[in-house]
Amino acid sequence: MKIAIVGFDREGRASYDYFSARGHSIAVFDQNPNVVLPKDVSGVLGDSYLQTVKNYDLVVRTPSLHPSQLLAAHVQNDKIWSGTNEFLKVCPTKNIIGVTGTKGKGTTSSLITKMLEKAGKTVWLGGNIGIPALDMLKNDIKPDDWVVLELSNFQLIDLQSSPHIAVCLMVVPEHLDWHKDFIEYTDAKRNLFAHQDNKDIAIYFAENETSKAIASAGDGKKISYYSDVGAYIKDNAVVINGHRICTVDEIALLGKHNWQNVCAAVTAVWQVTQDVSAIAKAIKEFTGLQHRIEYVGEKNGIKFYNDSFATGLHATKAALSAIEGPKIAIIGGYDRMLDIDEFGVFLRDEAKDIKQILLIGDSQNRVATMLSGAGLHNYTQSDANNMKQIVAEAVKLADAGDAIVLSPGFASFGLFSNFEERGTLFKKEVAKL
Structure with a gap:
């Protein structure tokens, strides 16, 4: 069978390993022109990568690729497959x-x-x-x-x-x-x-x-x-x-x-x-997973928590409620333009122990407007473009006995490649203090 693996990330590589081990003819398609393909495997890379994918018997998509993109490339719906579907089948x-x-x-x-x-x-x-x-x-x-x-x-x-x-x-x-x-x-x-x-x-x-x-x-x-x-x-x-x-x-x-x-x-x-x-x-x-209200340590009387997995403000609300005592909250990132007004009400009415909010990323202007509208002015807008600067600014806002909480409430894109990188860099910078 001629199989197209569309998207050569972690899931795509798993699909390649699985189907190639079963003797199928494999080609790899990815929008990233810099993807390194396995030896002797044909592929189409770059912006026009989907042009010929319709010619394959089975098209195995990576999860991040919306099926509508394959349908727009004239792939028949019954040819679209995924690693999860295959796993449940076999x-x-x-x-x-x-x-x-x-x-x-x-x-x-x-x-x-x-x-x-x-x-x-x-x-x-x-x-x-x-x-x-x-x-x-x-x-x-x-x-x-x-x-x-x-x-x-x-x-x-x-x-x-x-x-x-x-x-x-x-x-x-x-x-x-x-x-x-x-x-x-x-x-x-x-x-x-x-x-x-x-x-x-x-x-x-x-x-x-x-x-x-x-x-x-x-x-x-x-x-x-x-x-x-x-x-x-x-x-x-x-x-x-x-x-x-x-x-x-x-x-x-x-x-x-x-x-x-x-x-x-x-x-x-x-x-x-x-x-x-x-x-x-x-x-x-069971104390939890990395990047989920993860206690990083204490430096100079300040406790640090990594909640980088919080890519929505509902998760940030949960983290700020879970951590007791006065806090400096680091909030912001890539703005998907979701409703944020409810979070302002939470901060005003329930989160009395948040001393300062350090706003980062391209969401910060909209969040600042929301905070001001809720009658809150305990925030600082940052032009920091890396985690070293972000941590340094947060530390300046904190006193001994406070907690600094990275719980962004927004996606990482722009400043960081993913939530794992964002959280890992936060922990590394805290370790250097």
Whole structure:
């Protein structure tokens, strides 16, 4: 079969490895003219890279490429495929848990994995968390193993099958620079549930109507979390079906917003095992992922937190609520022009312990206008163009006993290539202080 791999990033390379190992004729297509292709592999690079892709039997897109771009290049819809679709088709086990939502996917997926491992299961974690699904097939996955997939809207938009257990966390507007509207964004997530039958399980967040609507897309058994149907908080403890798992004080993850993620994970794992001890142990030990309210350290009496993963202000709100004491917040980045007024109300009415806000990136003028409109003037606009300058300016605004929190609330593009680079550079500059 003649197969086109479109987009040669991490996912594209995983697709190349998988399909080439099975004897297919492969060509690589990428808009980046500087992509280095594997030896003896033909490819088309540069702005006109999609012109001939229609001539292939199968077109495997990388998640960041919207399917509409392939349709515009006259690729037949039934030829468009993805690594996630292929993985779900051929995976040796059908014990698959898929997790989506706007934020919390990686944390919840990782926590589910830890819980299942504590319960003695063999578990493979991958997907949007940084391990392409097809790369997971390089392992010896057995029929009795469990697979946990973190799945983004980019991976779900053309998904053609659903996992046995699907979990939808809170969903709010995001990635509207990629999707034509919020409806397309939520429709992508509905695909996680749309192909389920009545033997499957659909888990959703009881306090988010969008999550509930997404989970209703298929025939899976509906179970809500943060309600007494699934796991929820009662008397300062995580409880499910009358079983007390642990107290909220024993949750290692910072922030009340993570109580939701814990309850989602408990609800999912409860469908597999009711091992209360194993579930509780994972909750008490799992402190979180990099770039998610990550404690970096203390310098000269100032604590530093890296929350670079916060690319939306709803995530920034959660981080600023989770970290106690006086704070300097570093906010801003690439502006996707989402509504930001609600964040101003939060800062004015609830976030009394924020001493100063350091505004960075091309979003800062709009954020400054919003803050002024909310009656807030404790902000400084920065013309810093690198992390060294940003950290130095933040330190000047802080005193001993304060916390400096990098929780941008906007995408990294412009100043940094991605949230990982932004967070890593922040940690490096803090280490130099």
